[in-house]
Amino acid sequence: MSELARAAELLDGAGALLICAGAGMGVDSGLPDFRGGDGFWRAYPPYARLGLRFEELADPRHFADDPELAWGFYGHRLSLYRNTVPHDGFRLLRSLGAALPGGARVFTSNVDGQFQRAGFEFVAEAHGSIHHLQCLAGCTSEIWPASGVTVPIDQETMRAVPPLPSCPRCGGLARPNILMFGDFSWVPDRSQAQLDELTAWRRTARDLVVVELGAGQAVPTVRRYAELASAASGALIRINPREPQIRHGRGVSIAAGALETLTRLLPGLRH
Numbered sequence: 001m002s003e004l005a006r007a008a009e010l011l012d013g014a015g016a017l018l019i020c021a022g023a024g025m026g027v028d029s030g031l032p033d034f035r036g037g038d039g040f041w042r043a044y045p046p047y048a049r050l051g052l053r054f055e056e057l058a059d060p061r062h063f064a065d066d067p068e069l070a071w072g073f074y075g076h077r078l079s080l081y082r083n084t085v086p087h088d089g090f091r092l093l094r095s096l097g098a099a100l101p102g103g104a105r106v107f108t109s110n111v112d113g114q115f116q117r118a119g120f121e122f123v124a125e126a127h128g129s130i131h132h133l134q135c136l137a138g139c140t141s142e143i144w145p146a147s148g149v150t151v152p153i154d155q156e157t158m159r160a161v162p163p164l165p166s167c168p169r170c171g172g173l174a175r176p177n178i179l180m181f182g183d184f185s186w187v188p189d190r191s192q193a194q195l196d197e198l199t200a201w202r203r204t205a206r207d208l209v210v211v212e213l214g215a216g217q218a219v220p221t222v223r224r225y226a227e228l229a230s231a232a233s234g235a236l237i238r239i240n241p242r243e244p245q246i247r248h249g250r251g252v253s254i255a256a257g258a259l260e261t262l263t264r265l266l267p268g269l270r271h
Helices: 003-012 023-029 036-043 045-050 061-065 067-082 088-099 189-204 221-229 258-265
Strands: 016-021 104-108 123-125 128-135 174-178 208-213 236-239 252-254
Touching (some): 003 208, 003 236, 003 252, 016 088, 016 221, 036 045, 061 067, 067 128, 088 104, 104 189, 104 221, 123 189, 128 189, 221 236
Parallel strands (some): 016 104, 016 208, 104 123
Antiparallel strands (some): 128 174
């Protein structure tokens, strides 16, 4: 039996669906996955000229030390994600989840809001969301939507043009509510509430099948969650063109992209 057929068999017997998604899920929508320095620099040539890597830019200290640099990076991404249309694989997954008695939930490390834009109601964003902001100085632990916030960018330097987003309470600088590298100031309350809802749902979900898409090993948050969620049953479908292997061989491993696989797999299910 082929891996695709095994995956279809698992999904045909599913009572609930957990979608675990990494950056690779957005590639088919035209989003960069920042895989390695070269991949990031292909997406952002100005940073290649400056010799700045993703890990260096995704550092919260820049908001205090060089806010135009910090908001240049995150402001550009905010605009990019707002203007990106989720690929059809999102719709296919949402339709499958709607047909199951236990429904569907999403666990993702992505901060782009693509699942919400595709109509998913329950999304646990483990690393926060670029579409929400918090106060840099910590005058409040409130998190507020970034709707209406625009950040003009100088495309040559990739630096933001003031005025920069500000805290409505103290008037100081705002930052995205995203967990960055070495970040001790991130306010986790919004993400934690999402994770708590997901945990409660998992306790009641029957015949749970986990579909993991585009989650690599460099930052293994999503892979670990998917493996733990499927540990008891082995009902894991890992879709990844470069790193599809599953530890201990439990589950289905498909070495292909998200959209290609979902388009071949989901329309033929019995649900």
